[in-house]
Amino acid sequence: MSDLSLSKTVEAAPPRQFDFDRALNTFGAWTLAILWALPLLYAIWTAFHPAAYEANFELFAPLTLENFTKAWSAAPFAQYFLNTTMLVTLILVAQFVLCTLAAYAFARFEFPGSNILFTLVLLQLLVMPDILIVENYKMIRNLGLIDTIVAIGLPYMASGFGIFLLRQTFKTIPRELDEAARVEGAGPLLVLWKVYVPLAIPTYLAYGLVSVSHHWNNFLWPLIITNSVETRPVTVGLSIFAAVDGGVEWSVINAATLMTSGPLLIAFLLFQRQFVQSFMRAGIK
Amino acid sequence: MTRRMQWIYAWLLLTPAMVMLFAFTHFPAITTIINSFFSTPRGRRPAKFVGLRNYEELMADPIFWKVLVNNLWYAMATIPASIGISLLMAIWVNDKLKGRSLVRMSFFAPTVLPLIAVANIWLFFYTPGFGLIDQIRMGVFGLPENSWLGQQETVLICMMVVTIWKEAGFFMIFYLAALQAIPPSYKEAADIEGASRWTFFWKITWPLLMPTTLFVSINAVINSFRLVDHIFTMTGGGPDNASSLLLFYIYEVAFKYWQTSYAATLTVVMLALLSIIAIGQFFFMDRRVHYR
DSSP: OOOGGGSOOSSOOOTTOOOHHHHHHHHHHHHHHHHHHHHHHHHHHHHTSOGGGTTOOOTTOOOOSHHHHHHHHHTTHHHHHHHHHHHHHHHHHHHHHHHHHHHHHHHHOOOTTHHHHHHHHHHHHHSOTTTOHHHHHHHHHHTTOTTOHHHHHHHHHSOHHHHHHHHHHHHTSOHHHHHHHHHTTOOHHHHIIIIIHHHTHHHHHHHHHHHHHHHHHOOHHHHHHOOSTTTOOHHHHHHHHHHSTTTSOHHHHHHHHHHHHHHHHHHHHHTHHHHHHHHHHHHOO | OOHHHHHHHHHHHHHHHHHHHIIIIIHHHHHHHHHTTBOOOBTTBOOOBOTTHHHHHHHTOHHHHHHHHHHHHHHHHHHHHHHHHHHHHHHHHHSOOTTHHHHHHHHHHHHHSOHHHHHHHHHHHHOTTTSHHHHHHHHHHOOOOOOTTTSHHHHHHHHHHHHHHHHHHHHHHHHHHHHHTSOHHHHHHHHHHTOOHHHHIIIIIHHHTHHHHHHHHHHHHHHHHHOOHHHHHHTTTOSTTTTOOHHHHHHHHHHTSOOHHHHHHHHHHHHHHHHHHHHHHHHHHHHHHSOO
């Protein structure tokens, strides 16, 4: 957008005039940004300082990593991290496979019932598995999968959002590419693998980031379905750790909090641009 | 490929995803409705048909009404607030601004953090006497300490603040994408006409952003019923259910008291509410979306 004071208005504004509007906007943006960053900055402050400085902000307070080592040894976080990593990988792979196949069918095949089925897919955007905890618990119990990592992932593997996103992407790919490959004798699955998937890589990346961060952060369903150290993801582990009444210091809890969000936070800081663009791409409909 | 072959191929491609989708979304949604008409099976006593008894219980349950009212207030406050703030953020970040990427980072960071983890940080902010909010109040204004999460009047507002803080940066991204899609020539034309920033916003930007607003507000509605993680850490629904929301109550009924049929009945209410709001929003906004 072009700057107001630089535009070619007939009554030319005096050059280099103090732009009050702009100054006000910059001030507002920064105030809000500081306010928004405050909780995180605060957590970083307490996590890296001894407990005595929890509410005592001295610039030259001694730094320490003790809170992290305390938190790490107080609960089996290594196991929790392993569980979460396995969980998000499992969900991501399953989502990519299932959604790719379904999206391909919706984007490039004509068959009876396609509209009804697609509406049913979109319905999942409104009625998410997150809400259907009671019946999904019964379903998992009937399958005999209570307290397994697979069970945490199962309800999310066929994602309506993923199918929709990939279908939109596949539809933008010119049919000529598709037909050229078929003339050379490639079957539909080979065409999907050689033509559609490579051209949709930005969408996969975007969807992958959204999916990983969503399932890394998920809490309620894993809380319900797991009850042992071997299956618990970090979010559930953290809530159990922090809920131990009284005994745990704030600085240690905040260190654990940072630890559990750490991998995502570091990835976000490193790939900030890609992250924001991915979320943007995932949102454009 | 013959037509019939195409059909078979398409169905084969769809089968894995559709089976999973039916198993964990459509089928449970239907059994939820069915189970709301049955009693909870206990031990040797199987579930038996009870007609509308669960619904009668629901109507007479004061906690349900309290939680429902909480959730409606919660939705009515967090949806417009997070939409308004996210739009403001997007406009600021889209503008030429000193330190733009830092500002954007600060707005977006809460989105990638687990809600259950940030709830710990906020819990400390609200701690009476010792927490950051009380320290500022007591230190700067000399006011007495206040139990923010311990009072019925303030606890829900405290939860709303956390939600808005968590959501706004996420919605900002969608507005940012939409703002960048507006051709710069519109702005140039408006400048030549001498339109103010304010006029330009209300006459050009806001109408063009309507589809995004629709998308974001539907997301916000769903989130206002779906996101309850912070309640677990911060209040456990208390005091006296003042900060409990519908999904949290469903969790308590189902997995603390094991009254699964009553939980199913509550879920039916939730599904009905979501559908009504989504459909209503769609029709209400749809008229404006096409009015360009």
